[in-house]
Amino acid sequence: MMEALSFEFFRNALLAGLLASVICGVIGSLVVVNRIVFLAGGVAHASYGGVGLAFYLGLPVLPVTAVFSTTAALGMAWVTLGARERADTVIGVLWAAGMALGIILLDLTPGYNSDLMSYLFGSILAVPASDLMLMAGLSGVVLVLAGLFSRGLLVMSFDVEFARSRGVPVRFLHFLLMGLVAVCVVMVIRVVGLILVMALLTIPPFMAERRARSLAGMMLLSACLSAVFCVTGLYLSFALDLTSGASIIAVACLGFACSLLVPVNRPKEAA
Amino acid sequence: MQTPALELKELWFAYDGARVLDGVNLALPAGEFLAVLGPNGGGKSTLLRLLLGLVKPGGGSLRVLGQDPGQAGGCIGYLPQFTAVSASFPITVLGAVALGLVRPGFSGLGGWLKASARSAEREAALLALDRVGLAEQAGRRLSDLSGGQRQRVFIARAIVSGPELLLLDEPTASVDGKGRQELMALLARLNRDMTIVMVSHDMSTVDGCVTSIACVNRGLHHHAESRLTPEIFAEAVGVDPAGCPVELLAHGPVPHRVLLDHDHPDCCGGAHRRRQGDQGPEGAP
Numbered sequence A: 001m002m003e004a005l006s007f008e009f010f011r012n013a014l015l016a017g018l019l020a021s022v023i024c025g026v027i028g029s030l031v032v033v034n035r036i037v038f039l040a041g042g043v044a045h046a047s048y049g050g051v052g053l054a055f056y057l058g059l060p061v062l063p064v065t066a067v068f069s070t071t072a073a074l075g076m077a078w079v080t081l082g083a084r085e086r087a088d089t090v091i092g093v094l095w096a097a098g099m100a101l102g103i104i105l106l107d108l109t110p111g112y113n114s115d116l117m118s119y120l121f122g123s124i125l126a127v128p129a130s131d132l133m134l135m136a137g138l139s140g141v142v143l144v145l146a147g148l149f150s151r152g153l154l155v156m157s158f159d160v161e162f163a164r165s166r167g168v169p170v171r172f173l174h175f176l177l178m179g180l181v182a183v184c185v186v187m188v189i190r191v192v193g194l195i196l197v198m199a200l201l202t203i204p205p206f207m208a209e210r211r212a213r214s215l216a217g218m219m220l221l222s223a224c225l226s227a228v229f230c231v232t233g234l235y236l237s238f239a240l241d242l243t244s245g246a247s248i249i250a251v252a253c254l255g256f257a258c259s260l261l262v263p264v265n266r267p268k269e270a271a
Numbered sequence B: 001m002q003t004p005a006l007e008l009k010e011l012w013f014a015y016d017g018a019r020v021l022d023g024v025n026l027a028l029p030a031g032e033f034l035a036v037l038g039p040n041g042g043g044k045s046t047l048l049r050l051l052l053g054l055v056k057p058g059g060g061s062l063r064v065l066g067q068d069p070g071q072a073g074g075c076i077g078y079l080p081q082f083t084a085v086s087a088s089f090p091i092t093v094l095g096a097v098a099l100g101l102v103r104p105g106f107s108g109l110g111g112w113l114k115a116s117a118r119s120a121e122r123e124a125a126l127l128a129l130d131r132v133g134l135a136e137q138a139g140r141r142l143s144d145l146s147g148g149q150r151q152r153v154f155i156a157r158a159i160v161s162g163p164e165l166l167l168l169d170e171p172t173a174s175v176d177g178k179g180r181q182e183l184m185a186l187l188a189r190l191n192r193d194m195t196i197v198m199v200s201h202d203m204s205t206v207d208g209c210v211t212s213i214a215c216v217n218r219g220l221h222h223h224a225e226s227r228l229t230p231e232i233f234a235e236a237v238g239v240d241p242a243g244c245p246v247e248l249l250a251h252g253p254v255p256h257r258v259l260l261d262h263d264h265p266d267c268c269g270g271a272h273r274r275r276q277g278d279q280g281p282e283g284a285p
Helices: A008-033 A037-046 A048-057 A061-079 A088-108 A116-121 A129-148 A150-158 A160-165 A170-192 A197-209 A215-240 A244-261 B044-052 B093-101 B115-131 B147-159 B177-190 B230-237
Strands: B006-015 B018-028 B033-037 B059-064 B076-079 B165-169 B195-199 B212-217 B219-223
Touching (some): A008 A170, A037 A061, A048 A088, A170 A197, A170 A244, A215 A244, B044 B059, B044 B165, B177 B195
């Protein structure tokens, strides 16, 4: 591990992984308890259109993708406002449309795009310091917003009907949550690639949900689990010369399987 | 004179042009325990959503606690249908009850509470839990509780803000028989302090435990009696009075239920106010 840490690219990768862990712990928990995993998947894949657009226009990829996927997410939030469970078809369409747009734009872009695969499968070992700064900034924004509206997000996540009856602005919170998901997705694309975004957003929160006693606790626990998966996966990818994104997810899946085998211990009711 | 809890005049509501509620009139005095019965699709849930201000009426007037619906949010306790909450949500019993204190509008979204406000919320939540008989369970995870206990937690969440009106949507669904009786006894106790409107399709819980019954099937008929008469029963299930909804009879010692006599003093612990001069034949076929 010490040997690996002497390389700057590995230190950057580690930092990127830890930042992504924190953000996935917070947003992934909200995604899982709000049962919008499919929506998050739609945003993740539609954001590929943003990657294509950035290449086509010759602009920096991360900011363009951030704007594009936030727009896509707010569009999906609007579609799902009325009847969340009825909107899955529209999400499927946006999901496919975003990916197709990305690929067509890349086709239209002159030159050979060797970087293409890195956005599908992640390129954590090639994260430049500038992207790291941007990621840190985005994490800060997401954490501040989530903290600022934490009570509302908790009330909505727990029981939408009740929140609505109490006059909590559920529409606003729904848009806010989708916006946060979009920002989170853009960050995690760098780390594990958009194909594997879903795993990092869902596996640690799912493991944490069964053991935590509060939403905040669930976020903390899943951030810690994510961090362990990222560090372990990165080290394995370095030591065994494997694809980093796939290694991280492989470790996460292994952890997931282990957590299913270990029973959840809770004090039983006395009376 | 006291402000009526509910005042509905010529109210109607339409989905896609089809009126699901039409010509609804109701004046419910404060302190009543009203059961809203009716066939599926008859407009019970729509009526509840109108009272909560979640949908706007097509026409007619509607006053809740003397105010426009949606304005009385702070004075209304609401129990949504059981299925709305994920069973595995990571939250303690106390935490779930405290969520009933969330303020309406954007001021309620903030996560940072002063220590004094936090302990005041805690105290109010514990008090509400005590009223539903679950004070000892305050620190447990909500998902570890039984269905009946969880329903009582949600009632505690509905009453934690000290409402004048309690709206319940199918409170006894997914609660077993013993839990049902406990739940109805609890509601009868709460009825001493607040008006209760309960949407239900579970006739067995209604009989004798409420002070009046409203049958909703596009229109609304308010019966000022606490007992199911064959007429109310027929209206509530949407069949002809001569029809019988019982489809199966079994041999042997099948557990069954016979409704109490009209003037029996001991229904729901006798906690509710009794109406004198009930008329009509027995509800049991």
